[in-house]
Amino acid sequence: MSATGRPFDDIRALLAQMPGPDIRARHDARHRQEELTKPSGSLGRLEDIAEWMAAWQGRAPSVNRPTVAIFAGNHGVAARGVSAYPTAVTQAMVENFAAGGAAINQICATFDLGLKVFDLALDYPTADMSKEPALSEKDCAATMAFGMECLAGEPDLLCIGEMGIGNTAVAAAMFAALFGGEAADWVGPGTGHDAAGMERKRAIVQEAIDLHRPHFGNPLEILRRLGGRELAAMSGAILAARLQRVPVIVDGYVATASAAILQALDPTAIDHCLFGHVSAEPGHQAALARMGKVPLLALGMRLGEGTGAALAAAMVKAAVACHNGMATFAQAGVPDRQ
Template structure:
């Protein structure tokens, strides 16, 4: 987060949420009408058909196209890492940011095959959030500013936004955030993250349980849950999701941490994530529980748990395939093929 990040308050962000646009039903109807005439049995392309209609309704145009995908990765550090909840030290966050810049990470290779540009957003890497077992992770000003910073990631003209994160310790924050938003015990939401052993898993679970006891009074206010249990990069992802909704830009969410950040908007408005698809289901067990809670079905299930928008970018070619079939296939009339009896 740099000096260009605007100041904001939760009250200002709540006002933005009062006027979020809905889907473009006219574009959706046009897509559905064409879909019904394409040379295939109804429903034969499965979820590709659903994706074409979803893209049309949120891009507000028919036919939908994917010509300018954008990938945004938000990076920040977490004070709770000092509790021994990760297999890696906090400095890996900055090192991986440099790896992204140098083109050496998995997401760089995936963006290349998906023909997506990539931008990495650093949020105060030298100033981690506070250890949320003893204090709120963020104060309101910093949390709201991180949300506003994330809103800046949605450039005009993007036709799909793939979101991801980099932050050692952020699956701990994701687990705490999900429990704070939707209830349950720490053990219901905590997983092995970067591959921690049994002892570290027990510590991580105890850390999240302690945080829930300290901040139990925040439940019922999703912004307050985010402020106390989240992280700067998670707040920024929430901001990007909100800004994409305002711009009617479809969103691909990555794994557990990314989905947990977006779930704050769901907790505020059950229709708040209608413009989002969850690109893949993470190997983190809490992610499946979260998707059930927010009513989302992932597009891919590849046992991935990397983060850094890797799963989100992998889904971009699926959207391109949906658009190609929807626009390029002939109708029954065009092909001279008899339709269903």
């Protein structure tokens, strides 16, 4: 319980404390970009990324401790068949992460990224969102606070990902609550469904939307009623990163739903976030467009696990390496343009 009396009061207080970008650091980074041995703007978004990193780190950008944080949770609604896989897969994949056998392990090893996996009470799924709120206020706020712990190792770049059978159904319901529309506008195949499975998934998500519609004006109510532990934890992690001036790369469809909750609370709350890729999940492009965000990659991926964010981290590392390592025209003795 918050010291102020309501579970979410501390979250709202933290939102009010968010720092903005460091304008001087961004200016200095932009000035350096103009001095490097290349035509102005020729590195495209890599230049923008370097300036963005500087603005949020408050100094010359660096990536020395990049970390991928995966939050794993189970959902009561999964028992109704919204996924092609059973909830036991969540625990099995957590064990696979620990053993080094998942896609994210290979990507992290390739690009020298740290990996942390957070198991969020997998033996105790949330309540079925189609019948009742998934989480109590107290549990949702506590899980957001738990997510903040992923900053304990002081990463200087944080990639946010998830694992949770049934969570694309949860994200679809959340996007409908945040941006309007019905289940059919947001539900996609997730881990893979035949026509009958898709129809069942849409119907169950629609039940959840109809049940909780009176509360759609409150983003934190949307999170607790329709979300799950991994979604609450990701929202908390993104907020904590902002407070500590750590740039964030958000992964796919489900992670984007967690970021969208914060943006609904404060339009500037995710300015320290890049979106690693656009998922093959059909609603992801629509959600990013509604949020005014342009993803870095479009690879047709829909795995989750932070994989898209981790691949985008390689681009961020390259952007920072070019920014810091390239010679200036003066250093290289290369004539600048007339």
